[in-house]
Every structure is written in C-alpha cells, then in structure tokens.
Amino acid sequence: MTFLPIILLAAVAFVVAVFVLRLPRTGWALFGAALLFGLAGYALQGSPGQAGAPKAAIPEAADAGVALVEARRELFGPAPPSRFVTVADGFARRGQFADAAGILRASLEKNPGDAEAWLALANALVENAEGQLTPAAVFAFGKAEQVDPESPGPGFFLGVALINSGRPVEARQLWADMLARAPADAPWRAGLKERLDRLDVLIAQMGTR
Incomplete structure (x- = not known):
C-alpha cells in the first residue's frame, strides 16, 4: 500500500x-x-517505508500554476484582469496558491462581481489542496458561473478538478451538458469537444462506464 x-x-x-x-x-x-x-x-x-525529510517546494507546482493561469486567460479573451487577479496570478505562477487565494478573497470582498477572480480563486483553492475539490472551491466555481453564466471557464475547470479528484464520469456529464447548451459558433466548442473525446477514451480504458 x-x-x-x-x-x-x-x-x-x-x-x-x-x-x-x-x-x-x-x-x-x-x-x-x-x-x-x-x-x-x-x-x-525506492524506499517508501523510510521516514520523510523536509525538502524544498517541488518545481512542478510552479509549472502547474503557469499552465492554469494561461489556460484561464485564454477563456477570458484579450481584456486584462483586475490588478488583484494580476498580482494573484504572479503568486500562482510560482506555485504559491495559498497566497494567491488570500489576495483573491480580499479582492472579491470589494468586488464580488468579478467572475475571473472567482474562477482564479477556485483554481487556487484546488491546487492548494493538492488537486482535491474542496467545498470552498465548489462554492467559488458556482459563484464564477453565477456572475458570468455564458463563460465556459467555470464548467471547464470544474471538470478538470473532478477528473483530478477521481470523478471522471461526473466531469464527462458536465462537459457534455456544456456542449449541448453551447452555441454552434462558440469559439471554445471545438476545444472542449476534443477534451471530451479524450476523456471518453480515458474512461473506457479505466472501465468506469
């Protein structure tokens, strides 16, 4: 074990x-x-039974932060985010997700109508929990969708979090529902369809359907 x-x-x-x-x-x-x-x-x-020892942060955390920020920004178009989101993104890019979440919480207390800040907070909370979908992250995803129901961002990243939490079938249902509701000319439709197809292959390989 x-x-x-x-x-x-x-x-x-x-x-x-x-x-x-x-x-x-x-x-x-x-x-x-x-x-x-x-x-x-x-x-x-390897020797997994041996006692652990303190070590420096893993560089992969920063790589994940960079990928998340860039993927989120692609969904929000060329308009720049608020200065608070920009600062929080700087921490997220370095893998400092707890600091990013703290900045975003303070920002949302002043401007609860910032959909991108809610989504950035949700992603930061998931990453700070090592990929687990916490109740606080679910709440943030829900607020992001409530503020901007036309954005695919909350549904897409919630699906990613569900997959990482071991719930790929739920992610598949979520993404399939998004595609069913999406306008035929939605610029993100093709990308989500491609990811859904890949998820179907993964689910079939796992034997969870």
Missing part, C-alpha cells in the same frame, strides 16, 4: 498532461510509457 500515493501521483500527472497541457494523442503512449518506466525504477530502488 505504500506505493499507492506514487501510483496516484503518476495518474494525476497523466491527466494533467492530457487535459490541461493538451498533450497530443500521438504522445499518450510515449508519456504513459515514461511514467511506467519511472514507476518500475521506483519499485526497484
């Missing part, structure tokens, strides 16, 4: 690479093989 967290971490890395970083389907097998090779090496040489 001591290897279970390592296996789960590898699964999360694969999901993030496919759905957040948009790894091409042609690269799935290679990336999966690399993860399996790493797991095999750890199984042979």
Whole structure:
C-alpha cells in the first residue's frame, strides 16, 4: 500500500498532461510509457517505508500554476484582469496558491462581481489542496458561473478538478451538458469537444462506464 500515493501521483500527472497541457494523442503512449518506466525504477530502488525529510517546494507546482493561469486567460479573451487577479496570478505562477487565494478573497470582498477572480480563486483553492475539490472551491466555481453564466471557464475547470479528484464520469456529464447548451459558433466548442473525446477514451480504458 505504500506505493499507492506514487501510483496516484503518476495518474494525476497523466491527466494533467492530457487535459490541461493538451498533450497530443500521438504522445499518450510515449508519456504513459515514461511514467511506467519511472514507476518500475521506483519499485526497484525506492524506499517508501523510510521516514520523510523536509525538502524544498517541488518545481512542478510552479509549472502547474503557469499552465492554469494561461489556460484561464485564454477563456477570458484579450481584456486584462483586475490588478488583484494580476498580482494573484504572479503568486500562482510560482506555485504559491495559498497566497494567491488570500489576495483573491480580499479582492472579491470589494468586488464580488468579478467572475475571473472567482474562477482564479477556485483554481487556487484546488491546487492548494493538492488537486482535491474542496467545498470552498465548489462554492467559488458556482459563484464564477453565477456572475458570468455564458463563460465556459467555470464548467471547464470544474471538470478538470473532478477528473483530478477521481470523478471522471461526473466531469464527462458536465462537459457534455456544456456542449449541448453551447452555441454552434462558440469559439471554445471545438476545444472542449476534443477534451471530451479524450476523456471518453480515458474512461473506457479505466472501465468506469
């Protein structure tokens, strides 16, 4: 059982690479093989039973922050976010999600109608909880959708959080509903359809349907 967290971490890395970083389907097998090779090496040489020791923050946290900020910004178009969101994004890009969430909470107390700030807060809360969908994050996603019901951002990132929390079937239903309601000329429709197709493949491979 001591290897279970390592296996789960590898699964999360694969999901993030496919759905957040948009790894091409042609690269799935290679990336999966690399993860399996790493797991095999750890199984042979790792010592998960030994006591841990303090260490510096993992650089991958900053990489995830950069990807999340850039993906969110793509959905909100060329208009710049508020200065508070901009500052919070700076912390998120460095993997300092708790600091980002604190800035966003203060911003939303003054301007609760900022949909992008609500979505940025939801993402920061999920990342600060190591990918888990907390009640506070669910609330923030809901507020983002309430303020801007036409934006695909809340639904898309909530779907990503559901996948990372081990609930891919719920994510699939959410994204399918979004596509069913989306206008035919929505600029984000094709991208979401592609991710939904990839999710269908993942669900089929997991045998959860």
